[in-house]
Amino acid sequence: MIKPSHLLLGLLTYLAMLVLTIPAQQAYRWLPHAGAGPALYGLEGTVWNGRANTAMVGLRDLGSLQWRVxxxxxxxxxxxxxxxxxGGDTTGQGVLQAGFGGRLQLPALELNLPMGTLQGWVPTLPVALGGxxxxxxHDVALHDGHLQQVRGTLVWEQAAVEWTQPVALGALALELAPGPGDSIQGTLKDRGGPLQVQGTVSLLNSGVLQFVATVMPxxxxxxxxxxxxxxxxxxxxxxxxHLQWNGRVPMAGRGISARL
Incomplete structure (x- = not known):
């Protein structure tokens, strides 16, 4: 006799398989706010294994996006x-893992994008960024859309800022790791360019960002x-x-928000 628990598990697995084999183009049409996030064009394949020939955020073309469940x-x-x-100026790959309770994990994430693209999403800086x-x-964790943990490295290659003309800074690296009290700590260093940099970045659970650094030509x-x-x-x-800045990141929770 089949146990009810086994029957339920089989039914849920069948329903999941049924959903994942829906054509990606059809599933995308059913999304209630498809235009609010990245816009996908030229959809091929299924929810299980598919591709968008073009992924755009605003007017910025990020290239083609492929996924596999x-x-x-x-x-x-x-x-x-x-x-x-x-396929575009922005390239990347990674793994996205989601479960119950609003928790989202990225065990691995590699991303390369022009600073101009990044600045286009946060257009409040008084200078233009190059590089x-x-x-x-890795070990990136979010809960209800707010950053909880991250490890890894951010490197600003061919870093440059522009007031009236570009000023080259070299390459700058920020090493990120969990810190005390559920904070996220970063160590900032240069990689031998024209600007010597040493600093620390702390993102507290309250949403306060603390930045301290010394720079020297x-x-x-x-x-x-x-x-x-x-x-x-x-x-x-x-x-x-000597540089120092303390302030609250203008977003909810810890201050960095991301949603599916």
């Missing part, structure tokens, strides 16, 4: 999706970089400029 996680009540983004952001993250720094540093104030006796 791992069926082995479905009986455990979890959704695990491997994805790849390619490329390389993200190599190296002997190969351009005159434009030296003049830009003078705008920060007077250096100390060692020639270092």
């Amino acid at each position: 791992n069926p082995l996680w479905l009986p455990l009540g979890r959704l695990r999706v491997a994805w790849t983004l390619a 490329t952001l390389q993200a190599r993250l 190296r002997t190969n720094a351009s005159p434009d970089l030296v003049r830009a540093l003078h705008m920060l104030g007077a250096p100390d006796a060692a020639g270092q400029y």
Whole structure:
């Protein structure tokens, strides 16, 4: 005699398989707010294994997006999706894992995107940013859309800022790891460019961001970089400029929000 629990499990598995084999184009039409997030065009395949020839955020083309659902996680009540983004200036790949209780995990995330694209999503900076952001993250955890944990490295390659003309900064790296009291701690260093940088970043659970750093031009720094540093104030006796900023990130919870 078939046990009711086994029958229920089989029914749920069948329903999950039925949903995942729906054509991706049809499923996308059913989304209540499909236009509110990334817009997908040229959909092919199924919810299980599909592709969008073009993924756009606003007017920015991110290239093609491919995804594949791992069926082995479905009986455990979890959704695990491997994805790849390619074909445009922005490239990336990773694994997305979701379960009950509003918890979202990214065990692995690799992303490369122009800083201009990133600035387009956060257009409040008074200067233009140049270069490329390389993200190599793992153990990323979000709950109800708010960042809870992250490990990994963010590298700003060919970093540059522009007031009246571009000023090259070299390459800057931020190492991220969980800190005390559910905070997220970051160590900021340069990678041997014209600007020497040492600093720390702390994102507290309350949403407060604390940034402390010292910067100093190296002997190969351009005159434009030296003049830009003078705008920060007077250096100390060692020639270092001290930077400090404390403030609340203008979003709810911890301050970084992401939703499916």
